[in-house]
Amino acid sequence: MSRGELKKANLTVGGMTCASCVVHVEEALKGVSGVSQATVNLATSRAAVEYDPAQTSLAEMKKAVGEIGYEVVLDSAQLQVTGMTCAACVEKIEHGVGDLPGVAKVVVNLAAGSARVEYDSSLTSLAEIKKTIRELGYEAEEMAEGQAALDREREARQREIRRQRNNMLLAWPIGFLVMVGTFQPYWFFPSIVPAWMNNKVFLFLLTTPIVFGPGRQFFINSWNGLKRGLTDMNLLYATGIGAAYLIAVINTFWPEAGFGGREATFYEAAALLTAFIILGRYLEAITRGRTSEAIRRLMKLQPRRARVLRQGQELDIPAEEVQVDDLVLIRPGEAIPVDGMVLEGYSAVDQSMVTGESIPVEKKAGDEVIGGTLNKTGAFKFRATRVGRETMLAQIIKLVEEAQTTKAPIQALADKVAGHFILGVHTLALLVFLFWFFLGYGAWFSPESRLILTPYLLTGMGVFGFSLLVSMTVLIISCPCAVGLATPSAVMAGTGKGAEYGILFKGADVLEGTARLQTIIFDKTGTLTRGEPSVTDVVAASLLGETEVLQMAAVVEKNSEHPLGEAIVKGARARGLSIADAESFQALPGMGVEARVNGGAVLLGNRKLMSERHVPVDDLLSEAERLEGEGKTVMFVARDGRPAGLIAVADTLRENSGQAVKELKKLGIKVAMLTGDNKRTAEAIARKLGIERVMAEVLPGDKAREVKKLQSEGLKVAMVGDGINDAPALAQADVGIAIGSGSDVAKETGHVILIKDDLLDVVAAIQVGRQTLRLIKQNLGWAFGYNILAIPLGAGLLYPFLAQVVSPELAALLMATSSLSVTLNTLRMSGYVPPIRRTKPPTVMRTAEAPVPARI
């Protein structure tokens, strides 16, 4: 078969509980002919698959994953299809829709006039499916109940929670009875528990439904995997539970067989083991879902409906059907369905959910609005500019999702360990068995020995029973779940937290890289500065006052398109000055302009212009030089041949540039500045900000080389920039940080995107990165530490000294606690606020002048 263009799909996989499952599912997907790459993330329950659609399909991948006991959770839609008349119509729709790349299954019901479609929305949207049906000549509308199933990941999780809860309802009460029955002869139990409860046949009857009911999943899943050469946690559980149960049955019905007799049954071990493992899975299903709350919150922001104006009619349609150039109407309190540009009206919009900024932003005609944000007070009409998967919110979700399916470098070791863990543990269990069988039992066994924390004496235990018990405990106590969950769960929490503050990390490696940064290089223009000149100083000579000088210059420049002229006009307007029209105007290339204002001849320009027109500006020269020393551009103003004053214009610093540099230094990071601007201006800006290292007069093509130079000093370097010319440097840096209002190229190249234009987010990004790395290290420390301590304990290391061994049920409890503790530790991230964001901003409305983030 010919090899076509590769496609990427992000599948949601249900039923995974530990790192072994990850390997299991990855292997199953890679085993499908046509799949070239499969990366599974346990924390997000997502599998990123690259495949050749000419060789395989989504349905085949779903089948392969299903066969090993997991479930590919796809989106499903129930559509009302009208216009079908015969069986041929059914076939036509099934084929037409079935041929779409992301569709796994289509079932059309002619009688009901409906179609049920299972599809992956990362490949094909519902709108595309409906469009295909319409193109085939039918009408398709979403059935009402289909809309309830939007959050597929949540549904899959809830299904798992429900399943394990039902299992627990059976396993725990019966398991408790088995435990009470087993301990009936000990402690104070004989006085309160009737003796018949210790009857072994009674315990057998109680335990069997637990092992073959709730415990059945472990046997089936492990066998399905094993016959394909794949192992997972289920195998550890199955061998542990199976062995405990089998010995108990033998000791019940054939007590003379030499397994320790009737007093050495392990019914409570088999029952409680199952109950504890299910409890662990239940708690994991609950807590693991919470770590992805941030992304779910983003998803929930996507409004479902939109009111559009089409052919003069106001229509209420699903938000996904809004098309580019549609006119959308927004009332107070309504969510904005798609991205667009305001045409009429005025309002304040709460953008905090997308950009993280807490102050509502003023919107008027010409301003951009972001889909998913909330309109506050006024009403307005806007033109849709980006819809569907193109909206900023959809792209943020995609970026965060993609980041969460990547792996951090620190995870490599954990993956290696987790991948071979099950095999290693079984090998160890075999060695432990052989050791205790041939050496340990004879050397150290004492009939007075007991199971830790129980009154259970091992008196009647033979060499086989004892060795088996210890071997079984090793299988149960080991926990690769904790090792596997440690990094991805923290990465997920970190990327989610970043998104909450308008910081998008494009991958787990980026998050880790950000945490390890040592130097940050800022581009000057547009990053540290606003990137547009504005009036900073007005100096008047004796002829006129400052206001008059500025007003006169503004009149001259009123219709100018030169950036300096525009800055003067803007400066005059900002000071509330009225700007009349000049009577005449003439540009003097390389020197300035001359105009007639109120009958007077006005000159505005540089020294050369003044010198050519013999205007004596000597009195202003010292002031001009001082301002130029600060990196400002100075223009002289003269009227009727006499000096009137001078105006200094400069690119001004962004609001938080200074604080950002200061905070970065506090974090121990070296700050440098890179610019194509002249040295004097660059140094003036750097002085103001407290930046010591300045790389000025660097050509755009050389910016990457400057970054490389710093890297060659052994430093981990980040580049912060916004322009197209920054892209090579952003790519070269260990971490490229692109500013939200910057160019699309910069954002595509950057590894981190700051949605807002606030440079303090650079600080916040590092703080989130460092906190995530801290969390990863804690999780890994706990997971490895637990296994390093627990496995020898389970293998009977302390037995020669204390004559006590860990019981299988205690092993199960410890194992469940281990992975749970990793998840709970990760959940601490949900309450984390980057220190730089801990001070509450003032609650005033921000004007629309601050740029609205552009396309991601």
Place this chain on the structure above:
Amino acid sequence: MKMSSPGLTSFVIYTSISLVVSGLFLVLTLLREHTWVARVGGAGWVFLLSMIVLMPVVIPWIKKRRG
């Protein structure tokens, strides 16, 4: 099923090795005093664990060799 199918080849390999290992275990137990229950039970457990260890090693190895 064809004799040369990877599944069957793998089955023959991992089962044979596991049988040899458990057989060795049995022989070793004969050198000491053990009950037959301990011998057979132990050999069974050794066989089971050997199978579990070998299956994930042998199956992918054979699949890889067969391309």
